[in-house]
Amino acid sequence: MSTNTTLAKGAARRRRHDHPLWFLIPALAVLVVFFFVPTLFNFVYAFTDWSSFKSAIGFAGIDNFVSLFSNGTLLNALKVTLVYAVLVAVFQNVFGLALALLLERDTRVNRAVRVAFFIPVVMSALAVGYIFQALLKPDGALNGILGALFGTEMAIPWLGSTTWTIVVVAVIHAWKWMGLSMLIYLAGLKTIGEDVLEAARLDGADRWTMFRAIRFPLLAPAVTFNVATALLGSMNGFDIVQATTEGGPGGTTELLNIFIFRTFGQGLFAQATTMSLVLFLTVTILAFPVIRFLRKREDVL
Amino acid sequence: MKNTFRTALALAAAGVLALTGCSDPGTDADTGGPVDWPAQDTDLTGTVLTIWAAQNSNTVPEGVVAGFEELTGAEVEIVTIPDPYEQGIQTKVATGDKPDLAFWQPTASQLTALNASQNLQPLDDAPWLDAYKPELRDITGILDDTRYAALITTPAVQGVYYNKEVFAANGVTDIPADWDSFVQLARDLKEDGVTPFHEMAADRWGTQWWVQVQLADATADGLWDRVNANEEQFTDPTVQDAIETYQGLIEEGLFNEDIKTATFEDQGAALLDGDAAMVMQVNSFFGQLQSLADTETLDRKIGFFPIAPSGNVGTFVPDQANALVAFKTGDAERESAARQLLSYWLGEGYEDFVNDQSTVSLQSDVETPADVPEALLSVSDSLADSVGSMQALAIANPDLYIYLADMIQGTKTPAEVAEATQSQFAELAKAQGAEGF
Numbered sequence: 242m243s244t245n246t247t248l249a250k251g252a253a254r255r256r257r258h259d260h261p262l263w264f265l266i267p268a269l270a271v272l273v274v275f276f277f278v279p280t281l282f283n284f285v286y287a288f289t290d291w292s293s294f295k296s297a298i299g300f301a302g303i304d305n306f307v308s309l310f311s312n313g314t315l316l317n318a319l320k321v322t323l324v325y326a327v328l329v330a331v332f333q334n335v336f337g338l339a340l341a342l343l344l345e346r347d348t349r350v351n352r353a354v355r356v357a358f359f360i361p362v363v364m365s366a367l368a369v370g371y372i373f374q375a376l377l378k379p380d381g382a383l384n385g386i387l388g389a390l391f392g393t394e395m396a397i398p399w400l401g402s403t404t405w406t407i408v409v410v411a412v413i414h415a416w417k418w419m420g421l422s423m424l425i426y427l428a429g430l431k432t433i434g435e436d437v438l439e440a441a442r443l444d445g446a447d448r449w450t451m452f453r454a455i456r457f458p459l460l461a462p463a464v465t466f467n468v469a470t471a472l473l474g475s476m477n478g479f480d481i482v483q484a485t486t487e488g489g490p491g492g493t494t495e496l497l498n499i500f501i502f503r504t505f506g507q508g509l510f511a512q513a514t515t516m517s518l519v520l521f522l523t524v525t526i527l528a529f530p531v532i533r534f535l536r537k538r539e540d541v542l
Numbered sequence: 543m544k545n546t547f548r549t550a551l552a553l554a555a556a557g558v559l560a561l562t563g564c565s566d567p568g569t570d571a572d573t574g575g576p577v578d579w580p581a582q583d584t585d586l587t588g589t590v591l592t593i594w595a596a597q598n599s600n601t602v603p604e605g606v607v608a609g610f611e612e613l614t615g616a617e618v619e620i621v622t623i624p625d626p627y628e629q630g631i632q633t634k635v636a637t638g639d640k641p642d643l644a645f646w647q648p649t650a651s652q653l654t655a656l657n658a659s660q661n662l663q664p665l666d667d668a669p670w671l672d673a674y675k676p677e678l679r680d681i682t683g684i685l686d687d688t689r690y691a692a693l694i695t696t697p698a699v700q701g702v703y704y705n706k707e708v709f710a711a712n713g714v715t716d717i718p719a720d721w722d723s724f725v726q727l728a729r730d731l732k733e734d735g736v737t738p739f740h741e742m743a744a745d746r747w748g749t750q751w752w753v754q755v756q757l758a759d760a761t762a763d764g765l766w767d768r769v770n771a772n773e774e775q776f777t778d779p780t781v782q783d784a785i786e787t788y789q790g791l792i793e794e795g796l797f798n799e800d801i802k803t804a805t806f807e808d809q810g811a812a813l814l815d816g817d818a819a820m821v822m823q824v825n826s827f828f829g830q831l832q833s834l835a836d837t838e839t840l841d842r843k844i845g846f847f848p849i850a851p852s853g854n855v856g857t858f859v860p861d862q863a864n865a866l867v868a869f870k871t872g873d874a875e876r877e878s879a880a881r882q883l884l885s886y887w888l889g890e891g892y893e894d895f896v897n898d899q900s901t902v903s904l905q906s907d908v909e910t911p912a913d914v915p916e917a918l919l920s921v922s923d924s925l926a927d928s929v930g931s932m933q934a935l936a937i938a939n940p941d942l943y944i945y946l947a948d949m950i951q952g953t954k955t956p957a958e959v960a961e962a963t964q965s966q967f968a969e970l971a972k973a974q975g976a977e978g979f
Contacts, residue, residue, distance in 0.1 A: 292973040293632045296660050379803050398803040491951030506629035508655045
């Protein structure tokens with residue numbers, strides 16, 4: 242062990258001598274120009290009055306923040322975004338885990354079915370949105386199928402309820418991404434040692450107990466990854482909701498990104514930047530506790 | 543070593559900051575004096591012009607452009623900018639990307655949104671202006687007394703499209719002459735078991751016409767000047783009452799039952815099939831009807847009349863396909879070629895253009911082709927004594943239609959619609975640096 246560390250240290254020192262640090266400058270310059278500066282400007286422009294209406298850009302202090310927070314639309318959009326993110330995280334993980342458990346065994350059929358469930362992941366999100374919008378129209382295919390099954394004319398506006406539409410679009414989002422969650426859960430299931438499962442079986446655990454007491458707790462790293470990516474990824478959601486509802490009906494699915502898009506389209510670039518800063522801060526504030534909590538769960542093992 | 547690295551990092555950061563400074567990349571304007579208008583057939587061999595067009599206007603220039611290329615030897619590229627068109631162009635122009643010409647809504651609010659005085663060529667002494675029918679010459683395209691847009695087709699008019707057969711079947715012989723008789727007609731039709739009006743709140747954008755036509759009299763009285771100066775607001779009685787009247791008509795049951803989920807497509811089918819008697823809409827609705835039926839059927843079934851509180855006054859709302867703007871690109875030769883193309887379009891090329899597009903002519907000396915449907919002729923006839931819409935006259939164009947759709951869905955009250963519209967309008971006006979905000 243001790244020899245190993247000395248070796249490693251020696252190697253590191255030698256490498257440092259081989260490559261002076263200023264060799265980093267070209268790469269660093271690229272990183273600064275294409276990453277740090279745009280990010281920085283995302284912050285800077287939030288404090289200006291940049292718009293499409295005039296050429297000069299002036300400092301505006303916290304004007305944008307004051308007017309955004311005094312106007313209820315931003316808070317409403319933020320609320321909608323959070324509800325959407327939580328719903329997506331729940332649905333996507335429930336669907337993904339269920340699929341992973343169903344398709345766990347490596348049979349030929351299962352492999353084919355896994356591929357089928359993974360296809361939506363690589364599809365264009367806008368295409369998914371438009372397809373579902375067509376399916377869920379009052380005279381769309383879903384109502385047609387239901388009507389044929391029950392023998393009556395169906396005209397349910399699936400995307401027309403001011404209460405339930407957000408659930409429907411969250412399900413669509415989860416449907417698109419559930420293949421990815423499935424894949425990660427499958428990988429997680431594969432890492433569980435056969436000996437642990439065998440020991441449990443010898444102790445007389447039934448399938449449910451096995452899942453509840455052994456397999457699910459051992460899946461904790463996969464849960465961390467899936468919940469965090471689903472939750473934080475859907476905070477940045479835009480395409481699916483834009484394609485299905487454009488934020489309607491009655492603004493009940495207006496995610497922050499749709500609001501930003503609308504504001505940007507009005508030529509209010511600084512306000513749009515301010516909103517994206519607010520979104521960035523919200524995601525950051527949410528990310529740390531969520532990830533810490535999920536990582537804590539892993540430690541229990 | 544560590545220090546060298548730190549110095550390098552600091553230098554790099556300082557350099558980048560110095561390079562990028564806080565300025566709008568879209569700025570490079572020079573305001574020249576009066577411009578010359580080259581003859582329409584000046585040789586332009588080797589000149590390449592770019593026209594930006596939207597998905598629904600990109601075929602409009604094809605014929606004209608072909609004629610121009612043949613006459614002058616210029617090369618003209620038509621580039622389609624995907625929807626949402628206006629957003630796309632604003633973003634491109636803000637980041638310094640400009641075409642020579644673009645289709646653009648010739649209204650005050652949209653010319654402001656493009657920062658016209660900085661980015662667009664003034665067209666004040668254009669040679670074609672006297673060819674316009676006198677009443678259409680100055681109807682739109684002008685901002686702060688400078689002309690920036692060239693109108694090529696008749697602007698849309700907000701008004702009522704009605705099903706002639708439904709009117710006839712219910713014994714309606716005269717079209718209503720004012721708002722009260724219009725609403726009375728709807729009530730009578732409802733009693734006869736006909737759905738009087740059709741609205742499409744799922745697609746949202748048509749909702750605003752109902753409020754705007756009610757403002758026609760106030761508009762003639764200077765409403766939008768007062769709103770632009772912040773002397774009157776959307777929350778004041780004029781606009782507020784119009785919103786409430788609209789909601790009242792909906793609550794009274796004068797609209798289709800599926801108002802919340804109906805779409806633009808549904809609206810066209812409903813009027814054509816006689817499921818509803820009337821639709822408050824603009825020209826693009828007629829375009830939708832044309833995709834569903836031929837001219838002969840449309841002439842038999844569909845009529846148009848403008849409506850306002852005091853009489854049959856239309857409210858015009860020019861859109862992106864009606865006009866073009868020429869950009870200041872900084873290249874004098876191409877700027878001049880762009881003006882030459884406009885001169886040709888509205889000069890020698892105009893007759894072919896209206897025939898090719900089967901559209902109503904704006905010029906006294908050019909005949910409107912015979913295959914233009916009757917309803918469109920009524921629309922164009924109503925233009926002469928029409929008044930401007932919110933889009934045409936207000937300095938900013940708030941999302942009134944979204945808030946009205948919210949009201950129909952039940953998530954906003956009429957008062958909240960007016961408040962949301964006013965606050966967005968004030969935000970936009972403030973960003974423009976308008977006085978009073």
